[in-house]
Amino acid sequence: MAPFSNSGTGPTSGTSADDTAEADPHDVARSIVLRQLTASPKSRFQLARKLADRDVPDEVAEAVLDRFEEVQLIDDAEFARMWVRSRAQTKGLAARAIQRELADKGITGDLAEVALSQLTEGDELQAARDLVGRKLKTGIDYADRAVRDKHTRRLVSMLARKGYSPSLAFQVVGEAIDGLAED
Incomplete structure (x- = not known):
């Protein structure tokens, strides 16, 4: 047998009989949660899902998560609150898109509504204008109906993917294109 074994047992692996005993599930769960929280903030739902993926017993997961909340x-x-601020500022997402993301992370109901209340209609309108302003091409003849329609569709679609309502998207894009056409 080679001096170093990959089997994880025996005198050459550097483990003792005490080390081979089953690890305490609470310690394992705590380690998983700490590692996850070190990487980035997580919701309780995300952490519970990670513990379930790692086969941590439900009662152990609940106890550890309760303690971490405590x-x-x-x-x-x-x-x-942090997620809403971050996604609105960095990605320019509308409240509807952020609400879907929060639901994917287990944040629904009153918690989601309170966090989303940070965003005002004025914030969304300005964010949509900023997005369109960055994407709008200058030097294009928007008086040509076909060109105008093509760019309108593209910009409205971009805003729709970010969760903006069709009426807001068409309003913002129309204003931006009209502003360029006047210049």
Whole structure:
């Protein structure tokens, strides 16, 4: 047998009989949660799903997650507020798109509504204008109906993918193109 074994047992692996005993599930769960929270903030739902993926017993997962909430290392309300601010600022997402993302992370109901209340209609309107302003091409003859329609469709579609309503998207794109056509 080679001096180093990949089997993880025996004297050459550097383990003792005590080390081969089953690890405490609470310690395993705590390690998983800490590792996840070190990488980025997570909701309780995301952490519970990660623990389930790693076959941590439900009662152990609940106890560990409860303790992490107790010491405020898990705070779904703060996570939701932070997520809304971040996604609105960095991605220019509308409240509808952010609400879908929050639901995917297990944040729904009142928690989601309170977090989303940070965004006003004025914020969304300005974000949509900024997005269109960055994407709108200058030096194009928007008086040509076919060109105008093509660019309108593209810009409205971009806003729709980011969760903006069709009426807001058409309004913002129309204003932006009209502003260029007047210049």
